[in-house]
Amino acid sequence: MGLSDQVARPLRSGVAPITTVILFSILLAYVFVLYQPGVGPGAIQRLGWQAWEVINPTPTVPQHLDDLGLPANEPKPSGTPTHWWEAPASTPTDPAAPSTFPLDKWLPLLSRTTGLSEITISRCMFPPFMSSVCAPKQRYDEEFRKGGEWVRVDRDINAKSGYWYLNMYYRRTRRFDVPLITNITLLPQGGEAALQDRASWKQVSTSVRDGVPGLSPLYLWYKLGPTLQDYKDENATQKIITELDVLYGDGPAWWSFDKVPTAVTPGKGNAEPVWITYRRGPGKALPTVPPLHFNPERNGTYKILQVADLHFSVSHGQCREVTTSPCTNADDMTAELLSRTLDAEKPDLVIFTGDQLNGQKTSWDSKSVLAKFAREVIRRRIPWAAILGNHDDEEDMDRKELVTHLAQMPYSVTQVGPQDIEGAGNYLLKIRSGDPSATHILTLYFLDSGGYIKANFGPFTQITDYDYIRQRQIDWFLQQSASIKPVLRPFHPDGAADLGHISARAKKPVPEAAPAQTLAKPNALMFYHIPIPETSNAPDLDASGKPLDVGSQFEEAGGSKKNAGFFEKALLSTFESARGPPEVKVVGNGHHHVTDNCRRVKGIWFCFGGGGSYAGYGRLGFDRRFRVYEISDYGETIRTYKRTEFDKIIDDVVLVGRGALGA
Numbered sequence: 222m223g224l225s226d227q228v229a230r231p232l233r234s235g236v237a238p239i240t241t242v243i244l245f246s247i248l249l250a251y252v253f254v255l256y257q258p259g260v261g262p263g264a265i266q267r268l269g270w271q272a273w274e275v276i277n278p279t280p281t282v283p284q285h286l287d288d289l290g291l292p293a294n295e296p297k298p299s300g301t302p303t304h305w306w307e308a309p310a311s312t313p314t315d316p317a318a319p320s321t322f323p324l325d326k327w328l329p330l331l332s333r334t335t336g337l338s339e340i341t342i343s344r345c346m347f348p349p350f351m352s353s354v355c356a357p358k359q360r361y362d363e364e365f366r367k368g369g370e371w372v373r374v375d376r377d378i379n380a381k382s383g384y385w386y387l388n389m390y391y392r393r394t395r396r397f398d399v400p401l402i403t404n405i406t407l408l409p410q411g412g413e414a415a416l417q418d419r420a421s422w423k424q425v426s427t428s429v430r431d432g433v434p435g436l437s438p439l440y441l442w443y444k445l446g447p448t449l450q451d452y453k454d455e456n457a458t459q460k461i462i463t464e465l466d467v468l469y470g471d472g473p474a475w476w477s478f479d480k481v482p483t484a485v486t487p488g489k490g491n492a493e494p495v496w497i498t499y500r501r502g503p504g505k506a507l508p509t510v511p512p513l514h515f516n517p518e519r520n521g522t523y524k525i526l527q528v529a530d531l532h533f534s535v536s537h538g539q540c541r542e543v544t545t546s547p548c549t550n551a552d553d554m555t556a557e558l559l560s561r562t563l564d565a566e567k568p569d570l571v572i573f574t575g576d577q578l579n580g581q582k583t584s585w586d587s588k589s590v591l592a593k594f595a596r597e598v599i600r601r602r603i604p605w606a607a608i609l610g611n612h613d614d615e616e617d618m619d620r621k622e623l624v625t626h627l628a629q630m631p632y633s634v635t636q637v638g639p640q641d642i643e644g645a646g647n648y649l650l651k652i653r654s655g656d657p658s659a660t661h662i663l664t665l666y667f668l669d670s671g672g673y674i675k676a677n678f679g680p681f682t683q684i685t686d687y688d689y690i691r692q693r694q695i696d697w698f699l700q701q702s703a704s705i706k707p708v709l710r711p712f713h714p715d716g717a718a719d720l721g722h723i724s725a726r727a728k729k730p731v732p733e734a735a736p737a738q739t740l741a742k743p744n745a746l747m748f749y750h751i752p753i754p755e756t757s758n759a760p761d762l763d764a765s766g767k768p769l770d771v772g773s774q775f776e777e778a779g780g781s782k783k784n785a786g787f788f789e790k791a792l793l794s795t796f797e798s799a800r801g802p803p804e805v806k807v808v809g810n811g812h813h814h815v816t817d818n819c820r821r822v823k824g825i826w827f828c829f830g831g832g833g834s835y836a837g838y839g840r841l842g843f844d845r846r847f848r849v850y851e852i853s854d855y856g857e858t859i860r861t862y863k864r865t866e867f868d869k870i871i872d873d874v875v876l877v878g879r880g881a882l883g884a
């Protein structure tokens with residue numbers, strides 16, 4: 222029997238038409254309904270007249286700091302010498318950095334110059350990341366006329382207050398002939414009567430309070446200004462709105478963004494206020510932070526304020542173990558305490574040593590909390606660095622995202638660090654002398670001690686322990702340490718800056734009976750959040766047999782039980798010179814709130830910050846406190862003390878250098 226018979230017989234028997242019809246239907250359904258052509262290599266390149274825009278990495282807009290309540294920079298009296306760190310910073314352009322980005326991605330951290338041409342609001346029963354069914358229809362004719370596809374602002378304006386998901390969508394365009402949005406506002410029904418130039422305003426038909434019970438509707442209106450080609454002046458791109466975002470709580474908007482003055486929802490009960498925020502033009506350039514340096518006017522000192530475990534929330538924060546009653550706004554009280562401490566201490570650098578965010582469901586929108594935790598420091602134009610604790614990434618951002626945001630905040634010197642080792646925010650800062658030699662005389666290392674170790678039990682994930690500093694981080698630290706160049710110590714400043722232009726070198730004051738200088742690496746301090754187990758080893762003893770341990774310890778060491786050997790392999794194996802002491806003299810930890818001691822183990826001091834926040838757990842009678850490190854003699858002497866909420870200075874000790882404890 223031939224093949225044709227096999228085909229032919231069922232055909233003749235009448236079975237065939239049914240099978241054929243079924244098969245043919247499946248084929249048709251596949252071709253016309255189910256089959257989706259693959260994206261192909263072209264989609265990856267995303268070439269096209271609309272797809273890309275050029276990003277200006279350094280916005281040219283002058284700095285406006287007034288919205289932070291910053292006083293204007295005092296003009297320098299004429300004739301004051303100019304220091305090396307005051308030279309205008311040259312912004313190195315990273316050749317590897319991408320200079321173009323797709324238009325249809327919501328990337329609010331990017332400074333963009335393209336404008337928006339249309340806004341809409343869409344409600345959805347499913348979280349938008351799960352499904353695109355609720356996205357407004359992409360219509361190609363409209364896309365052509367208005368430029369750009371719909372882009373979702375990936376922030377739910379109904380969060381915690383409405384029944385369903387509510388998202389803004391906008392079109393971003395590079396076209397020169399499409400009117401661009403120059404203003405947005407929120408108005409109740411009929412409120413548009415008060416708008417000037419009413420005809421140029423457009424209303425979004427869905428209320429921003431859609432699905433929020435008990436509130437009257439409020440509508441988003443946007444004003445369409447001229448097209449780019451109709452703008453007559455050079456500053457056109459500073460008038461158009463280039464980005465939208467959403468803020469939760471009562472904190473400030475993200476740097477460079479402004480709040481629409483009316484709240485979407487005012488916040489009631491457990492719901493926090495919701496605000497729409499927008500950026501005009503390419504945004505404000507981040508203020509330049511001069512390279513970190515010792516202060517020559519303060520006799521070669523450098524003061525660091527450690528701020529540990531702030532535990533901030535989207536809300537005003539819950540008070541924990543406080544005697545103040547009533548206490549309803551822990552975050553604000555903490556900010557106020559920090560503000561007083563900053564004014565009293567006037568530090569050169571503030572270091573946030575982790576758990577800035579409370580996690581535990583209360584910092585559910587990390588970005589809104591990030592925007593507020595460092596506000597008092599930023600307002601005073603003090604450079605600051607941050608590392609992460611175990612709570613920071615418990616909510617909607619992972620560690621890398623968090624550090625990326627931290628690094629893009631004003632006056633932050635936080636760095637994202639290498640990508641190929643564990644953790645985010647492993648970096649180091651070099652503090653230089655204030656004299657013209659700009660010598661690197663103090664090193665600050667920052668490491669990410671991680672969050673939690675999790676194990677999978679079937680479908681469930683269970684936290685088994687705190688995380689710890691891993692081998693690749695040890696390797697990275699050893700590599701960095703090896704690259705640090707020895708300098709002549711103790712360091713003597715070059716007097717040129719102070720003597721103006723009269724033959725500086727000839728008049729350089731020779732210190733009387735100057736101690737002999739030796740070649741050694743600068744002293745280093747290191748900061749990570751979770752202590753290593755060796756921190757609670759028996760302390761070293763001084764000459765009279767007294768343990769070197771200053772301060773209180775009201776709780777068990779609560780670090781990880783896992784250990785990659787950071788103490789032996791890293792801290793005890795880098796030296797300031799061939800036969801010198803360890804390079805890292807002091808380790809600063811957070812994590813414990815009612816432990817604030819400094820203990821020396823095998824020559825290295827381990828100090829805890831002590832809790833400074835009313836929102837973090839505490840202990841009645843244990844005042845909130847911040848630790849200060851004062852480094853003097855151009856890096857030789859390290860002194861530390863704590864300032865309490867009642868402005869008491871306690872446990873004032875010299876750890877390293879002249880007059881050091883146990884030396």
Ligand SMILES: *[C@@H]1O[C@H](CO)[C@@H](O)[C@H](O)[C@H]1NC(C)=O
Binds near residue numbers: 404405406
């Ligand atoms: C934006 O619109 C609001 C409401 O009409 C108005 O008060 C504000 O001055 C406008 N801003 C600009 C920059 O035009």
Ligand SMILES: *[C@@H]1O[C@H](CO)[C@@H](O)[C@H](O)[C@H]1NC(C)=O
Binds near residue numbers: 454455456
């Ligand atoms: C553009 O902005 C600069 C700086 O703010 C200003 O000096 C200049 O006058 C502006 N130009 C116009 C045409 O408004």
Ligand SMILES: *[C@@H]1O[C@H](CO)[C@@H](O)[C@H](O)[C@H]1NC(C)=O
Binds near residue numbers: 518520
């Ligand atoms: C710096 O040192 C000199 C001499 O030791 C002293 O007179 C002066 O008060 C010191 N200045 C400060 C700001 O500590």
